[in-house]
Amino acid sequence: MELNECINTRRSIRKYQEKQVSKDTILEIIKAAQMAPSWKNSQVSRYYVVTSEEKLKMIKECLPDFNQNNTKDAPVIIVSTVVNGRSGFDREGNYVTHIKDGFQFFDNGLQIQNLCLKAHDLGLGTLIMGLYDEAKIREILEIPEEQIIVAVLSLGYPDIEPVAPQRKDVEEIVKFS
Numbered sequence: 001m002e003l004n005e006c007i008n009t010r011r012s013i014r015k016y017q018e019k020q021v022s023k024d025t026i027l028e029i030i031k032a033a034q035m036a037p038s039w040k041n042s043q044v045s046r047y048y049v050v051t052s053e054e055k056l057k058m059i060k061e062c063l064p065d066f067n068q069n070n071t072k073d074a075p076v077i078i079v080s081t082v083v084n085g086r087s088g089f090d091r092e093g094n095y096v097t098h099i100k101d102g103f104q105f106f107d108n109g110l111q112i113q114n115l116c117l118k119a120h121d122l123g124l125g126t127l128i129m130g131l132y133d134e135a136k137i138r139e140i141l142e143i144p145e146e147q148i149i150v151a152v153l154s155l156g157y158p159d160i161e162p163v164a165p166q167r168k169d170v171e172e173i174v175k176f177s
Contacts, residue, residue: 013125016156032118036110039087074154125158
């Protein structure tokens with residue numbers, strides 16, 4: 001798929017086909033995520049991929065009701081984390097940028113965008129979710145304390161073709177000097 005087409009046609013998917021996603025496909029998608037730039041090549045993002053029926057049920061129960069419904073048919077859930085204290089910090093653990101620890105989330109966002117675009121390129125869909133029971137997910141997936149859970153994503157083959165939401169005109173968001 002051509003890049004502009006991929007960017008312009010990617011949508012958040014809230015209904016999935018009953019079709020499994022292969023481990024090789026998931027690894028290809030995460031490899032694309034990993035190719036995003038990061039602060040001093042710190043590569044702080046980590047991914048916990050859930051595909052087993054038992055763990056999928058447990059993780060989906062950690063989501064609010066509306067997202068449990070949105071992901072009920074999703075065959076894959078990916079929990080994205082960052083290793084805290086590396087991106088945007090010096091070697092002694094001090095902030096280097098004015099956005100303090102925000103740069104690690106910026107780095108993760110770059111990777112998540114790559115992940116979503118690669119998934120779309122391969123005919124899959126994603127939904128990025130920011131509301132979840134962080135403590136339960138951390139316990140279920142045994143996520144170490146030095147990692148911060150940033151987002152939960154569903155992944156699968158879309159069973160819908162959502163219409164694009166209205167975007168602001170580019171002139172509304174750009175200022176030239």
